[in-house]
Amino acid sequence: MERMNGKLMGAAAVLLLCAATAGAQRRDTLRVFDEVTFYDGYQETVVDADVDDGVLRHSNSLYAVKLPATVPVAEGDSLVMTVSVRACCDNYDRIGNVNLALVPRGAGSYRPEEVQRIELGRFVTPFMDRNRQPDEVVYRYDAGFLGCILRDRVLRRRYDLWMEMELFGVPYAAQKQVAGCEGRTDTFEGTVELSSCPRKRRAPARTGHVLVPVVCKRPGTYGGNLNNYDSAATDTLGRTVKSWTFEVPRTVEDGQIVLITSNHGANEGGEEYSRRWHYVYVDGELVTTYMPGRPTCEPFRRLNTQGNGIYGRSPKPDYVWQSFSNWCPGDRIDNRILELGRVEAGVHRLTVSVPEARFAGGQGDIPVSAFFQGVEHGRLPASTEGPVVGGTERLAEVSLEGAVLRMMATEASGPVGAVELCAADGRRVLWSEHATPVDLAAFPAGVYLLNLYFADGRVETHRVEWAPR
Numbered sequence: 001m002e003r004m005n006g007k008l009m010g011a012a013a014v015l016l017l018c019a020a021t022a023g024a025q026r027r028d029t030l031r032v033f034d035e036v037t038f039y040d041g042y043q044e045t046v047v048d049a050d051v052d053d054g055v056l057r058h059s060n061s062l063y064a065v066k067l068p069a070t071v072p073v074a075e076g077d078s079l080v081m082t083v084s085v086r087a088c089c090d091n092y093d094r095i096g097n098v099n100l101a102l103v104p105r106g107a108g109s110y111r112p113e114e115v116q117r118i119e120l121g122r123f124v125t126p127f128m129d130r131n132r133q134p135d136e137v138v139y140r141y142d143a144g145f146l147g148c149i150l151r152d153r154v155l156r157r158r159y160d161l162w163m164e165m166e167l168f169g170v171p172y173a174a175q176k177q178v179a180g181c182e183g184r185t186d187t188f189e190g191t192v193e194l195s196s197c198p199r200k201r202r203a204p205a206r207t208g209h210v211l212v213p214v215v216c217k218r219p220g221t222y223g224g225n226l227n228n229y230d231s232a233a234t235d236t237l238g239r240t241v242k243s244w245t246f247e248v249p250r251t252v253e254d255g256q257i258v259l260i261t262s263n264h265g266a267n268e269g270g271e272e273y274s275r276r277w278h279y280v281y282v283d284g285e286l287v288t289t290y291m292p293g294r295p296t297c298e299p300f301r302r303l304n305t306q307g308n309g310i311y312g313r314s315p316k317p318d319y320v321w322q323s324f325s326n327w328c329p330g331d332r333i334d335n336r337i338l339e340l341g342r343v344e345a346g347v348h349r350l351t352v353s354v355p356e357a358r359f360a361g362g363q364g365d366i367p368v369s370a371f372f373q374g375v376e377h378g379r380l381p382a383s384t385e386g387p388v389v390g391g392t393e394r395l396a397e398v399s400l401e402g403a404v405l406r407m408m409a410t411e412a413s414g415p416v417g418a419v420e421l422c423a424a425d426g427r428r429v430l431w432s433e434h435a436t437p438v439d440l441a442a443f444p445a446g447v448y449l450l451n452l453y454f455a456d457g458r459v460e461t462h463r464v465e466w467a468p469r
Contacts (some may be wrong), residue, residue, distance in 0.1 A: 028073045030165040032065050032163050033192040036250045037088065040185040041168040047185065056109055061168040064101060067161045073196040074150035081121055081143040081191045086136040087128035090169035090187035091178050091306040093329035095262070097122040097217060098192055099164040100149065107160065115214040117164070119369035120146060122260050125188065126330035132305035139332040143194070144381035145258055145373060152209045165190050199303055210361045214257070214350055226352060227365040240357040242368065247347050252374030254342035257282065257350060259336045263292060263326045265364015271357055272364065273324040277451070280338065281351040287334025287338050289449065292326045300330035343374055355427050395460045396452050403463060405438040407452060420451040440466045
């Protein structure tokens with residue numbers, strides 16, 4: 001459901017395969033967090049504050065570990081981040097994430113709100129009963145972009161890098177519903193590892209790495225991220241659109257933005273249950289469109305060992321999942337890579353727009369994280385997973401004959417179903433249940449987005465420039 005310029009990181013399983021040496025596979029691994037226990041996120045007293053294990057506990061739901069000055073796994077041919085979460089006494093689906101904090105060199109601790117931070121990966125826990133198997137879920141991320149950061153000598157001379165693991169949990173339901181949880185406040189156990197394969201050949205020359213944090217999801221509960229009712233969360237009240245400016249200090253030959261969003265709000269009619277088109281712009285130019293959500297959440301059913309209203313008692317067909325599911329409990333949230341190519345030094349603007357979002361009752365929001373990175377010479381590492389967004393394969397051909405837009409499906413795609421025409425800012429201006437030609441004569445000149453919906457659930461976006469003669 002994603003088109004245009006970028007890569008989707010997270011739609012497929014991440015596998016770390018190393019060439020066999022003397023009959024055995026070898027990989028380098030750094031365990032950053034080792035089965036650390038999280039507690040009630042609303043409890044102000046930090047439960048394990050005095051435990052001497054190298055973990056800095058900002059709260060019961062946000063921990064940090066200082067990375068060594070040299071991280072050998074960053075020198076390998078690939079870099080994979082693995083997050084493991086084991087059930088304790090929270091049996092609901094919760095949002096978690098792993099971040100990297102840029103802390104002034106030599107500081108023994110820091111306040112998250114006072115330093116620059118970037119999000120590396122986000123996930124949602126399954127509904128888990130600690131007494132049933134499986135009681136653990138594993139999330140894997142292609143973290144090739146992280147290797148450039150860990151190897152950046154200029155960055156490391158200015159900052160110590162602290163990896164954060166955040167997992168906001170609440171034990172109150174489990175205390176009543178899960179055997180053995182009465183009176184307990186531990187919610188989950190978490191582990192984070194970085195792994196890579198030993199380098200087999202010299203890495204391509206990449207010099208002058210640039211990292212610019214743009215925005216990072218706020219710690220704790222939601223608020224102030226992206227919505228249409230909070231002045232701090234939108235550019236214009238009543239519209240779900242938010243812009244962030246960032247300054248690229250030097251011109252880079254190859255640049256990209258790593259973007260993470262997820263829709264939340266579990267109230268009646270909440271945004272959690274409504275799939276919306278997202279439009280992303282850089283300096284006013286549309287770079288990608290996407291509608292979150294998997295084709296189905298059934299692969300994650302086995303991880304949801306606590307009965308819940310999302311999965312229910314029996315499997316659901318794909319079209320049911322696609323009617324309400326923005327994400328799957330037990331799955332990770334996608335890292336979206338926006339490939340920008342050459343980027344000039346100076347101030348730039350990132351804008352995320354979700355024009356159809358409603359936020360019933362003034363509840364819910366969309367936590368957004370994004371950072372820019374680039375290299376002055378060479379190319380950034382390519383992803384080892386995920387389809388290229390906006391690749392050369394097209395599902396339909398679109399032509400503009402005078403003022404009439406016509407669309408014709410390719411032989412391999414099947415027929416076009418519904419047709420949606422949106423203005424460049426994402427506002428829907430036309431919807432048709434049938435793939436009939438669209439007359440643009442009544443519309444003003446400008447750039448439009450044509451979304452074509454296919455019977456098998458695929459969606460393709462075409463950019464259309466309309467200029468009346």
